[in-house]
Amino acid sequence: MILDKVLYDKRNPLSSLLKIIRLFFADLLIVFRKKKMAPDILLASQLRGIPVKVKKGGCSDCDLCIQVCPTNALETNSNKLLLNVERCIYCEDCITFCPDDSLKSSKINVFSSHGENKNFLIDLEKEGELVLGKGQTVEA
């Protein structure tokens, strides 16, 4: 489909003047109609965030989430599952591959460890309690 030759013709001055007048009144109408002028903005709170742990304990033997994570963001330390928030890219692979379904996606995508430590490491079990409310995490 070759594009129309008409698209390449320049407007004559009269028609462009008419166009300007039409556009001016169209813009005025928008003001009176109170139409939405601001563009749609994607809200970060609606986008996906870090994984959180919804099952207590029992997370030591498989290490599948650590193997699967593309950015090496997850690690275990004395039966705790820790996440480096600086590295997490919210791909949710750890959630899909977890054999016990003990991880859940959250909408938290802030870039900080809440002062827990200086290495941007957070405990996912604590985060789960924050998301679900205290005492809501299920026993494994």
Place this chain on the structure above:
Amino acid sequence: MLSSFENRLKDKFQDAFYSENGHFFLKDMGESLYEVINELKNQYGFIVLVATHELSDDRIAIQLSNLEFHKRIFVLCKAQDLLVKNINELFPMLNWYKNSCTSLDFSQCPFPRDYSISEEEELAREYLNLGPISPLTLNLAKCAVELDGETIKRFKIATGYHRTGIESSLCKRNFLQLSALLENYYSPMSLEMSFLVNHTLETMLGLNISLRAKAIRMVMLELSRIGGHFANFERIFSTLGLSLESHFVYGLKNSVHELFGHYNHSQYGEGIIKLGGLVHDLPVGWIARCLNTLSLLGQKVSSLKNNLTNSTFWMSKTETYKVHAGDALAFGFSGPSLRSTGVNYDLRKADPFYLYDEVQFDIPLGIDGTNYDRFLVRLEEVNQSIRIILQILDNMPQGEYLMGPMKEWKKLKANGQRAEYIDAVSKGLTFNSGIYYSSFESTHGELGLLLEVKDGESSPYSLSLNLPGRSFLCALEKLLIESSYTEISTSIASFGIEGKEVDK
């Protein structure tokens, strides 16, 4: 006809020639590289240089394409052969490989003395060093410009400022991790990247996904194309200082990306496409929302077209240098930039995958290859994409959304076979050794992935991406000569070149 073409090549090159995974290969072309490429170009019709891939062990794969049979040939050689031989006479882009590994020395003037003009004339000329962080080059690369008044007389580009070594670092990851990393790195085109990786892995596995997954993937790809074109318009408008228009298309782009957000809470559609299908089926009410957005987009696009086409101001800003179709092919153009020069080549028509041979759509073709042509082609492509999506949504097939290894693993998990499941996932995917390449038509041009795989390994031995921006930037060095220096930024924006595409 194709087999006779293959036999002709086989007779000519004998042992060096072999066919693997649907592509032709010529191995160990060391000393006779110039003659071989010359012969392939002039006698066998491989007139397009698609890309130069850097493989393992200092090897290079030069990928040439035959538009008549839609066949690709990979000429394998050593890296130093390419540096010594003067083969950039055949394809102007071949010497770009040198540019990617050596940078220009900007401590001295990068241009040698021009003896064709008088000394007075040369003294009147001015040198400008632009970038790497400059609004004129869109923070893309460092440029050296020789100006006579406002017209560019000589132009050189030094890349390498966005180099991250992503290709070599991806070789340390397994096949399941490639998609997540690439889609996050090439962020606005995440959906296209995840499609590319998963489509390549599926062709390597010989996996035929379900009809429903194919249809939904096509809808997502076309939506991503629409979003990409709007992002491109936004960039052009903002370089020309048209802030109101750029604000307008920014909203349109976001309304497309909102649909991805409603699918799986992602910004640019990352994570929708998984190996063997999709992450989950279409959410309830998604189709109605999509139809609403598309009807709104149709109106907005027509108003954009009414206001901008034929406009004297817009045409004076965008009617620039003309690109000849032959030059475009030699530079290795693809996508809307190639079609704006009048070459009717679209991978969706030439090598249709999924349901592209069943849906009806036209390929808009430009005339001169100016920035204005590119704008018109992109605008019409948005309309054609809407047409494709509407056809698919009208006839959405039923079926499963996931097949292949991911589904088997899900079954193991559901059946409670925990140990087997962990074993299977940690083993990952393995393939037979060989070189695999697959490509498709993305927003700005052909997007390809080359994987070199060794037997029984769960990560690629070497990996190379074919991104469209590379060939466009190479061409700009020659195209921008004798045009105004303000056209640098608009050209970069209208081609859709991004820093991440140029350096890998």
